[in-house]
Amino acid sequence: MNRLLLLLVLLFVLKGATFAQSEYKPVRFFYRPSLGAMFPTRSFPTNDIPANLIGTKYQNLLFQPLAIGVFFRNIGIEGQVMLSPALTPRDRHDQFIKDINLKYGNRYHVSVYSSAIDDYLDNTSDPIFRGSLGPSYKIERNRWMFVGRMMVGVVSIVSNRGLVRLKEKGTNELLNIRWDTQYATEDCFSFHPAFTLAYRIRRRISFNLDLDSWFYEANATYKETTTNAFSGNVAINQYRYSHFMNDVSVGLGIMVIFK
Amino acid sequence: MRKKITIIFLLAISTQLVISCCDCPEAHKYEYKFEYLSAFNLDNSEANSVISESTIPRNAYGIKLQLGLRELSLYHNRFSLFTQANAMCCLCGPDTTITPRDTITSLTVTTINKFDDSHPEGGDVTALFKVLRQGNYVGIDSIIVRPDTYYKRTETEFMELYLFTPPKEAGEYSFKVDLALSNKAHLSAFTKPINLK
Numbered sequence: 001m002n003r004l005l006l007l008l009v010l011l012f013v014l015k016g017a018t019f020a021q022s023e024y025k026p027v028r029f030f031y032r033p034s035l036g037a038m039f040p041t042r043s044f045p046t047n048d049i050p051a052n053l054i055g056t057k058y059q060n061l062l063f064q065p066l067a068i069g070v071f072f073r074n075i076g077i078e079g080q081v082m083l084s085p086a087l088t089p090r091d092r093h094d095q096f097i098k099d100i101n102l103k104y105g106n107r108y109h110v111s112v113y114s115s116a117i118d119d120y121l122d123n124t125s126d127p128i129f130r131g132s133l134g135p136s137y138k139i140e141r142n143r144w145m146f147v148g149r150m151m152v153g154v155v156s157i158v159s160n161r162g163l164v165r166l167k168e169k170g171t172n173e174l175l176n177i178r179w180d181t182q183y184a185t186e187d188c189f190s191f192h193p194a195f196t197l198a199y200r201i202r203r204r205i206s207f208n209l210d211l212d213s214w215f216y217e218a219n220a221t222y223k224e225t226t227t228n229a230f231s232g233n234v235a236i237n238q239y240r241y242s243h244f245m246n247d248v249s250v251g252l253g254i255m256v257i258f259k
Numbered sequence: 260m261r262k263k264i265t266i267i268f269l270l271a272i273s274t275q276l277v278i279s280c281c282d283c284p285e286a287h288k289y290e291y292k293f294e295y296l297s298a299f300n301l302d303n304s305e306a307n308s309v310i311s312e313s314t315i316p317r318n319a320y321g322i323k324l325q326l327g328l329r330e331l332s333l334y335h336n337r338f339s340l341f342t343q344a345n346a347m348c349c350l351c352g353p354d355t356t357i358t359p360r361d362t363i364t365s366l367t368v369t370t371i372n373k374f375d376d377s378h379p380e381g382g383d384v385t386a387l388f389k390v391l392r393q394g395n396y397v398g399i400d401s402i403i404v405r406p407d408t409y410y411k412r413t414e415t416e417f418m419e420l421y422l423f424t425p426p427k428e429a430g431e432y433s434f435k436v437d438l439a440l441s442n443k444a445h446l447s448a449f450t451k452p453i454n455l456k
Contacts, residue, residue, distance in 0.1 A: 109306035170304045171318035172421040176394055189355045230423055
């Protein structure tokens with residue numbers, strides 16, 4: 001009985017909210033921070049050791065400190081800045097060690113001095129920076145607002161450097177292997193469709209549910225330098241990654257309506 | 260009026276500069292000499308080398324040298340208007356500096372037993388060893404040429420020599436290490452006889 005009463009009250013409130021006469025002016029200029037969860041749907045192949053040094057795999061949090069937009073009637077333009085760090089930054093370093101041991105562990109004692117160690121020790125990761133700009137279209141029905149965007153921008157992927165020391169079991173032989181990229185971050189062009197469902201609770205405040213998706217091609221080239229510590233012989237390999245990526249995020253936030 | 264403000268401003272900046280650049284504590288400067296040398300057999304077959312008296316694989320043999328240092332004197336700084344002149348970068352130097360009185364002019368390793376056909380009993384086998392420095396093996400000569408690499412600010416200094424041309428045959432081996440110093444003094448040490456398999 002109580003549940004039926006609650007349902008009736010909810011329906012009454014929703015009906016009132018949805019079909020009531022609009023008491024608010026259409027949104028024109030707004031600021032929209034949000035917080036969400038990131039789900040990378042594709043990743044670099046993990047069987048390559050340096051692929052673990054690229055910080056795209058374990059990102060699972062999304063901060064949107066800045067998103068500003070303006071509408072001219074229903075068509076508008078919006079710019080966003082987002083940061084996506086990893087909630088479990090140690091996983092990437094753990095995977096790196098696993099892959100190193102898989103390849104070299106039978107013959108060598110492995111000591112890892114990778115840049116991902118910083119993430120491991122601090123238990124925080126370098127966030128991936130995202131910036132997007134593009135046109136938007138809104139449909140407003142009383143307190144509800146639906147916004148669709150087709151933006152383009154940049155996803156700046158982090159690439160750590162790696163260094164391992166391999167001491168051969170039972171001998172004095174020592175190998176040093178390092179993996180380097182030319183740049184610590186690589187800016188990748190991204191196509192960024194996004195949707196927002198907003199419900200206006202005050203004249204200047206609304207709650208939002210965001211659904212975003214990024215499509216980009218992540219390019220990174222790792223140089224693997226293997227140095228024999230005794231002879232000084234150096235062997236160089238290159239790992240070139242050009243991988244189509246897709247990240248999806250779901251976020252919750254507020255919209256502050258200025259005008 | 261403007262001139263007065265400028266002068267006061269410049270005075271304040273100059274005072275701040277003088278205070279920040281010259282307010283360094285007096286550095287303690289010590290000098291030491293090499294007093295003794297000890298040599299130990301090293302087993303490097305595992306991830307980290309350990310001193311060992313039992314059988315060691317020939318390919319993983321090394322010698323650990325212990326250089327005993329003795330403090331000699333405390334330097335007396337000359338009188339200066341400024342306690343320490345670091346005016347260029349406004350950074351003070353280290354509180355304590357310990358420097359060696361003498362330099363190492365040569366380090367030789369000789370084998371007590373016959374090592375192989377080219378290295379009979381008492382033969383010089385220095386070239387068969389290398390020193391591990393910052394993750395790389397370097398020749399013993401390069402350590403002598405660049406003494407800064409072994410002058411540390413500790414009371415005892417260690418140096419590890421690793422054998423890279425092992426003897427062809429297993430057996431008992433022992434080595435003598437000689438250290439010649441710039442003051443014409445010599446320090447020497449013997450490793451305990453060790454079985455290399």
